[in-house]
Every structure is written in structure tokens, then in C-alpha cells.
Amino acid sequence: MTGTGTLEMNSISDHLRAEALDYLTPNYGERNLCFVEGEGSWLFTPEGEKYLDMLGGIAVCCLGHCHPEVVQALQEQAKKLFHVSNLFLMEPQIQLAKILVEKTFADQVFFCNSGAEANEAALKLAKKVAQDRGETTRFEVISLIDSFHGRTIATLSSTGQNKLHEGFKPLIPGFSYVAAHDVQEVSERVNEKTCAVIIEPIQGEAGVRPLSAEYLRLIREICDERGVLLIFDEIQSGMGRTGKFFAHEWSGVTPDIVTIAKGLGNGFPIGAVLSSKAIMKHLTPGSHGSTFGGNPLACASALATLQVLFEENYMERVSHLSSFLFEKIKELKKKYPRRIKDIRGMGLMIGIEFDDATEIHKALMNRKIITNCVRGKTIRLLPPYVVTEDEISILIDAIASILDGED
Ligand SMILES: Cc1ncc(COP(=O)(O)O)c(C=O)c1O
Numbered sequence: 404m405t406g407t408g409t410l411e412m413n414s415i416s417d418h419l420r421a422e423a424l425d426y427l428t429p430n431y432g433e434r435n436l437c438f439v440e441g442e443g444s445w446l447f448t449p450e451g452e453k454y455l456d457m458l459g460g461i462a463v464c465c466l467g468h469c470h471p472e473v474v475q476a477l478q479e480q481a482k483k484l485f486h487v488s489n490l491f492l493m494e495p496q497i498q499l500a501k502i503l504v505e506k507t508f509a510d511q512v513f514f515c516n517s518g519a520e521a522n523e524a525a526l527k528l529a530k531k532v533a534q535d536r537g538e539t540t541r542f543e544v545i546s547l548i549d550s551f552h553g554r555t556i557a558t559l560s561s562t563g564q565n566k567l568h569e570g571f572k573p574l575i576p577g578f579s580y581v582a583a584h585d586v587q588e589v590s591e592r593v594n595e596k597t598c599a600v601i602i603e604p605i606q607g608e609a610g611v612r613p614l615s616a617e618y619l620r621l622i623r624e625i626c627d628e629r630g631v632l633l634i635f636d637e638i639q640s641g642m643g644r645t646g647k648f649f650a651h652e653w654s655g656v657t658p659d660i661v662t663i664a665k666g667l668g669n670g671f672p673i674g675a676v677l678s679s680k681a682i683m684k685h686l687t688p689g690s691h692g693s694t695f696g697g698n699p700l701a702c703a704s705a706l707a708t709l710q711v712l713f714e715e716n717y718m719e720r721v722s723h724l725s726s727f728l729f730e731k732i733k734e735l736k737k738k739y740p741r742r743i744k745d746i747r748g749m750g751l752m753i754g755i756e757f758d759d760a761t762e763i764h765k766a767l768m769n770r771k772i773i774t775n776c777v778r779g780k781t782i783r784l785l786p787p788y789v790v791t792e793d794e795i796s797i798l799i800d801a802i803a804s805i806l807d808g809e810d
Pocket residue numbers: 517518519520522551552553554603607608636637638639640664665
């Protein structure tokens with residue numbers, strides 16, 4: 404990282420802040436930090452200051468920033484071909500689908516560009532399956548209270564958070580929400596009008612809340628009994644984040660459809676829907692599509708990401724680092740039992756609950772450590788899998804000194 408004079412570079416950040424307020428929409432609130440380079444678990448400001456990234460672009464940069472093999476794959480692809488549209492076959496798209504099929508329960512893959520688009524496609528697919536079977540009244544979808552499935556109008560409708568619905572009503576009809584872990588409620592609600600149940604095996608935006616294997620198993624049973632498709636949204640929890648490729652693999656429950664995005668391209672936008680041939684056959688020609696979905700650049704990035712993930716045993720690394728991190732947080736909880744209320748999560752998807760996490764989040768930022776504060780109470784950690792034990796210790800020491808009141 405080349406450093407330049409702080410004074411001069413400070414004015415770059417100030418200038419960017421002012422221009423952002425002028426030219427960008429205000430929906431992300433006011434953003435004060437700008438990053439211009441990244442390497443592994445570290446991000447660099449225009450002033451050359453370095454930040455430890457324990458959020459990985461919100462579960463996106465799973466192999467860390469600018470992983471050399473992903474960079475190389477992208478550069479090589481960029482020299483060959485950017486885009487041709489889905490009117491044509493593309494080698495990287497087929498290779499990527501093949502590896503996803505080989506490594507998962509799925510037989511076929513549909514590619515898109517984001518998590519919301521993946522869920523949108525999954526919801527359309529569930530409706531299409533029912534309608535093709537002649538069950539035209541089966542169009543309702545059940546999701547969980549506090550879930551998050553995206554920002555498009557249908558995925559927002561499936562998101563069980565009133566706060567996010569405000570200003571966008573009426574939503575799409577046919578969506579209803581049940582409390583997580585309440586099997587009885589799902590059982591009462593799933594009926595001949597239901598086409599799908601959509602669930603995040605670990606609710607990320609709700610503050611990192613894993614659903615129990617038993618709950619997922621019982622939901623699977625209800626869906627099977629009543630001819631309803633089970634969709635797992637693994638957009639945040641998938642791609643090896645929990646130490647297995649999908650979080651649901653820990654439960655032994657296999658869904659009908661899985662959606663992924665975020666970590667798939669290690670930072671290059673790409674999403675995907677995975678399912679069996681029996682279900683995917685309902686995506687008949689012309690029924691769904693995307694101009695950019697699965698374009699050669701996105702697929703080259705994702706292919707390199709998956710190759711590194713599998714060939715270099717990153718899932719084992721995630722499990723090892725997870726034990727280390729959980730152990731350290733548990734030690735913190737022992738030392739500060741009244742401050743740390745709860746520790747939740749799996750793998751490198753971890754939430755630490757406080758009475759008020761906003762101050763902790765701010766104090767960590769002041770110490771140049773990036774985390775995320777969910778709902779004011781939970782510090783969410785989604786570090787890249789390349790994070791080291793030393794880097795984790797920097798985070799733990801920082802939390803300890805904040806809790807010691809050293810701010
Ligand atoms: C579980 C889950 N589903 C869907 C989405 C939406 O993904 P995207 O922002 O790529 O549309 C997110 C994003 O945070 C998510 O965490």
C-alpha cells in the first residue's frame with residue numbers, strides 16, 4: 404500500500420463524503436469511511452490507514468479481499484470475453500454449474516446476479532411447479548418472522564419484518580409469517596393454498612439465529628406430507644461459512660430448492676438457485692431469465708472461488724477458526740458475564756449479544772476493526788475464511804479493552 408501525506412489524503416475522504424451526499428441516493432444513510440484497496444482480512448483507506456475486516460463485505464469476500472487466484476481468473480476471463488447473453492452457451496457457466504451440482508444435493512442450477520434475484524427466482528419456481536401441476540390455488544408462501552430474503556417487491560413480501568415493509572404496502576398477496584421454532588404454527592398454516600415455505604437455516608439479519616436441526620426436520624416432514632416445497636435461503640449461511648458448504652447439511656435435512664449469492668463470487672456479483680431436475684424442469688423456455696445472470700466474468704470469479712474453497716480445504720479451516728473464535732468469546736463472556744448476554748452462530752457466522760451493541764460497534768470502528776451491529780443488540784462477525792488466529796486475537800483484545808472501559 405503506497406502511503407501519501409495524511410493532510411492531502413484526508414481531503415480526498417472529505418471530498419468523497421461531500422460528493423456522495425450530493426450524487427448518491429440517501430438509502431444507505433451517511434457513510435464516512437471509504438476503502439480503496441483490500442488484501443486478505445485487511446482494507447485500506449485513501450489515507451493508507453488499515454482496518455481489520457471482520458465482516459467481509461457482509462459474508463461476501465469469503466476468501467478475503469483480492470484473493471490472487473480469483474483476481475487471476477477474472478483477469479484472464481476479462482481478456483477473453485465479458486458477456487454474450489444467455490442466448491448462447493458459455494463455458495465458465497457450465498463449469499460452474501457442474502461443480503455446484505457435484506458438491507451439493509442439486510441436479511441443476513439457474514444463475515442470476517444477487518441474493519434477492521435468487522430468491523425471486525425460487526419463489527417464481529415454487530408457484531410455477533404448483534400451477535404446472537394444475538394446483539392453481541396453491542400460491543401462498545410461508546416465511547419466518549424476522550427473516551430477511553431481499554429487497555425486491557416479492558422478496559420483501561417474503562421478508563418477515565414490518566419495519567422493512569413500511570412505505571411499500573400493499574405487498575404481494577399470499578405471504579404470511581410464522582414464529583421461528585414454532586412447529587405448531589407452521590403445521591396450522593401450511594394448507595392446500597401453500598406452495599412453499601422459505602427459511603434461512605441461520606437467520607442472519609435477525610441477529611445470527613440458527614434454527615435447530617429438529618425444527619428443520621419437522622418442517623421438512625410437514626412440507627412432504629402436504630406437497631409443499633421447502634426453500635432454504637443460504638445466501639448468507641452458504642458457501643462454506645459454517646464449515647460445510649451449506650448450513651443445512653449439519654441438520655441432515657435436504658430442501659427442495661436452495662438459493663445462494665454473496666460469497667459465491669468472492670465479491671463479484673452472482674446468485675444461483677439449485678434444485679432437482681424434477682423441479683427445475685418447470686423453468687420452461689421463456690418462463691424466467693436474466694440478461695447478466697451467469698455471465699462469463701461472474702462465473703469465472705465463482706469458479707475460482709469454489710476451486711480454492713474445495714481444493715484448499717477451506718471448510719476445515721472455517722471449523723478450526725470457528726472453535727478458536729467461539730472459545731475466545733466464551734472466555735470473554737466468563738470475564739464479563741453481565742455485559743455479554745448471548746453468543747450465537749455456527750462456523751464463521753457469529754453474533755455476540757449485548758444490552759447495547761451500538762457503542763461496542765462504534766468503539767471497534769474507532770480501533771479500526773470492522774464488524775456489524777444488528778438491531779442495536781448484536782455484534783455480527785462474518786470474517787473471511789483467510790482470517791488468522793492472530794487477527795482474531797486483535798478483535799478479542801479490542802472487545803476486552805472496550806469492556807474494561809478503556810475508551
Ligand atoms: C439471507 C439473505 N437472503 C437474501 C439476501 C439478499 O441478498 P442481496 O442483497 O444480494 O439481494 C440477503 C442479504 O443480506 C440475505 O442475508
